[in-house]
Amino acid sequence: MPELRIGVVGVGQRAGVATLANRPGTARVVSCADPDPRGRADAARLFGGAAVHSSSEEMLADELDAVFVLTPDQAHTAPVLEFLAAGVAVFVEKPLAIGIEDCDAILAAAAKTGTRLFVGHNLRHLPVLRRMRALIDEGVIGRVKSVWCRHFVGHGGDYYFKDWHAERANTTGLLLQKGAHDLDVVHWLAGGFSRRITGLGGLTVYGANPRREADAAGRRMTDWFDRSVWPPSALTGLNPVIDVEDLSLVLSELDNGVLASYQQCHYTPDYWRNYTVIGDEGRMENFGDGIQGDDALIRVWNRGRSGYRAEGDLNLPIPPEPGGLHGGADAALVTEFLRFVAEGGAIETSPVAAREAVAAGVAATESLRSGGRPVEVPPVDPAVLRYFGAA
Template sequence: MKQLRIGIIGAGLRSGIAKYWHNPKGKSVVVAVADKSQERLDQFGEMIKQEVFVTTDYKELLQHPEVDAVAVLSPDYLHEEHVIEALRMGKHVYCEKPLAITVEGCDRIIAEQKKSGKHLMVGFNMRYMPMYQTMKEIIDSGVIGELKTVWVRHFVGLGGYYYYHDWHGASENTTSLLLQKGSHDLDVIHWITGQYTKKVTAFGGLDYFGGEQPNDLTCPTCDIQDTCPEASLHTLTQCAFRKEIDVEDNNMVMMELENGIKASYLQCHFTPDYQRNYTFIGTKGRIENSELEKKVYVKTRKSNSWHEFSDITYEMKETTGSHGGADPKICSDFVELVLHNKQPLTTPFAGRMSVAVGCAATESIRAGGKVMEVSQELSHIS
């Protein structure tokens, strides 16, 4: 195979990455797209600017003889079904995070992938962002000594717009935003430390969004749209204060990783700003990032070595492509995986483990902070 022919399942917001795969004279080309919405299909066609096979039934796409691989970019609760069906039809699969919304769903996917012999890649694009690659390289170099503690603060500005005006606000669709949004950060903690979480305790709440508004209320038809702080008159218009919302809008997670590393992850969806703040503390110093400044700071402490005499600031260079230049890189890695068996920076098991932590933390929250064990043993599925 000299060129990978890709079908897209899900033509929503994330389908914008398809442009990085669509290179008719290069290594990959988009040949098909499936979505239930004709409007989204039309918008996708305008982006690709080339005629492709279009269907509202994803199973028709999987039966198309020219499709070698699929990118599953559908809503979270459909990932398990779409990935498993694609593998059974002999397709290689790229799946957006989270891999599924339950640990058992992830295990079923992994079992199916092993049976199929096809490639499966999870869309953890933060592993491809220069800032987090830089932080990993610094830690791996030993400059801050033996890693002991990780603190992550996630300020989700516009959280209401992105997650409470549509299907994300119901736990039956997401389990929790510790999967949909937090899976990136939980994975980066595992990736940079090189250790998986063993146990977790968490607290959280639905303290701002949700409420008593009718489930069918939309912003354009609401009497208080001019004064409501969360009014949205664009694509996503369901009321952010409707009754069906049951997903926590702020979470505080404490983790114990392998080798005794302690980590915390804090997430809030009603903050004014949008940024992730990571701090890693070792026996010789610490590093901290500033996404807004595009910098990584290394601070050293007394170590009886030359390191204690210098602090270092890393400035991130400008990149091209969405998500800080990560999307074109991760899309390229999927192509290289299928065409040349070149292993990417992520694995299906890593995708499973971020879901496992998110599910355990969610269960802990809803059980009053109960300490939960996180197992690496896959479910026995026949």
């Protein structure tokens, strides 16, 4: 087959994932767009020889087979719909969108046009999580009854409170923007989707910080990131508007009866995710997640009752895979996308699952901001569900 002609919309913080698509003989980035001069300069540097535009509309004349939409979250929907209508396969960075209506519009457009749609939920390719899913499938803990996730976001102040992420208008909230990854993994490990959710949380540290002098125009997180600042209340240069929560707790009931919890804190000293999966014949838990290229470990307790035991009945070290970003997950994600563009077939994260992660994040945020009132998660349109062949 001839090389796939790839485009990139939004050449910013996440542009590194698109560089993985430059594979001579398989695919090549030939077109980019970014309204920011810095983004256009980076496009010329990262994708030498590619056409560089200031708007995605200009890319439509570049005869593309597929496009990466890597814009800020609130700007996903318009270019995704634009390229789906043009018959260009789309990779859109997670979250799919920042609202359920936009997600459903995207799914409906993909179903109507038949254009391939792929969402960048790279954690489904993370080695430690793939092994946990395999252990579940092997029945080592029996039938899953509950999944818990604790996300310690140690760099949260630098990552999310100094630019557009700090504003509800751009993200809905960090339970969606940051949590979509984890909520999708919870659904994946549990084998179902959230249907009823309640949440509590608040702006408990960064809201009291008066150092709101940031002007992030033309700047990126790498320009200000400084791991030496401690405690989190000492951060400077926060976004002038901060109206998202920095501490959130969520409980959810899934459509298969599994009960789940998700906890997210943006000012812990450590930065990693911990998943605990409890079945009717045991439980398992990860220690370390491998995202920073470090080793991870899965421990399984399933051979009888006891008191506290640090060691499991199974103790499985999980080394990172080669490929750089996110413990090799990004490289695997791009490989899957290019195969999907060229051949179609099954993919690890369906657009329906990506929509359900957003819907859970939206419902959890609504519950949190209403004092913990339970919120029902609206289901996907049955016609769209039939098209994607996913539940």
